[in-house]
Amino acid sequence: MALLEIDGLSFSVPARAVLEGLDLSVAAGEIHALVGTNGTGKSTLAYLIMGCEGYRAGSGEIRFDGRRIDALPLHERARLGITLAWQEPARFEGLSVGDYLRLGKGRMGAEECLHRVGLAPPDYLTRMVDKTLSGGERKRIELASVLALDPRLVILDEPTAGIDLLSIHEVMELIRTFKAGGAAVLLITHREELARMADRASQLCGGRIVCSGDPDTVAISYRGRACLKCNGKDCHDD
Numbered sequence: 001m002a003l004l005e006i007d008g009l010s011f012s013v014p015a016r017a018v019l020e021g022l023d024l025s026v027a028a029g030e031i032h033a034l035v036g037t038n039g040t041g042k043s044t045l046a047y048l049i050m051g052c053e054g055y056r057a058g059s060g061e062i063r064f065d066g067r068r069i070d071a072l073p074l075h076e077r078a079r080l081g082i083t084l085a086w087q088e089p090a091r092f093e094g095l096s097v098g099d100y101l102r103l104g105k106g107r108m109g110a111e112e113c114l115h116r117v118g119l120a121p122p123d124y125l126t127r128m129v130d131k132t133l134s135g136g137e138r139k140r141i142e143l144a145s146v147l148a149l150d151p152r153l154v155i156l157d158e159p160t161a162g163i164d165l166l167s168i169h170e171v172m173e174l175i176r177t178f179k180a181g182g183a184a185v186l187l188i189t190h191r192e193e194l195a196r197m198a199d200r201a202s203q204l205c206g207g208r209i210v211c212s213g214d215p216d217t218v219a220i221s222y223r224g225r226a227c228l229k230c231n232g233k234d235c236h237d238d
């Protein structure tokens, strides 16, 4: 049985269906890449799994470890071990990086988490999680905070956005760390090298998964930023 199972998930915003009967599963210890063109609903799916405010499915089921979670509030899903690293990390005025990372009760200490995301100097611990951090530093600290939680399901929404090209291998190493710890990883990405490191990949178009399986095959289908099924017209029009 997969750790995360999604069946027939639908979600609409005013005047537009974003997801229409989406099925997806991710096993423990599996890195599952999710690709798709801008606006196809990848982040929306992440928010629905996490249970963010305003994101309740119109129909369908989300199960975690065999239990239905789609009616649970966000904090209860977090308590089960589900976590999301945002595409655009939040700032927390007045909260130090050290205290932020110590909120997690995982196996790794705050310094070790920072080290894993390439922020080695200990003075980062006393910095505030605010606008004085660069965009890339905040992104790394967001990833460190996920590591500090020791999650069972990690949803990473474009984890390399804002990270310099030379450091992408550090993010890939971090993703392997989650997998090695037995976590399921849902990896939302536009980067081919990230999609190709996954165990499986799925492409979202027209509110559904249109292509799923070997990451190389899915990445080739996606390379042209178009869906093989509808050739970029948008599967909603089928």
Ligand SMILES: Nc1ncnc2c1ncn2[C@@H]1O[C@H](COP(=O)(O)OP(=O)(O)OP(=O)(O)O)[C@@H](O)[C@H]1O
Residues within 6 Å of the ligand: 013, 014, 018, 036, 037, 038, 039, 040, 041, 042, 043, 044, 045
């Ligand atoms: N509250 C909302 N009101 C109106 N439209 C919304 C709302 N939330 C999301 N959408 C729309 O739903 C669609 C899916 O958005 P989403 O952010 O999930 O896409 P995405 O696949 O993550 O895109 P990207 O690759 O650009 O990050 C977009 O067209 C977006 O404009």
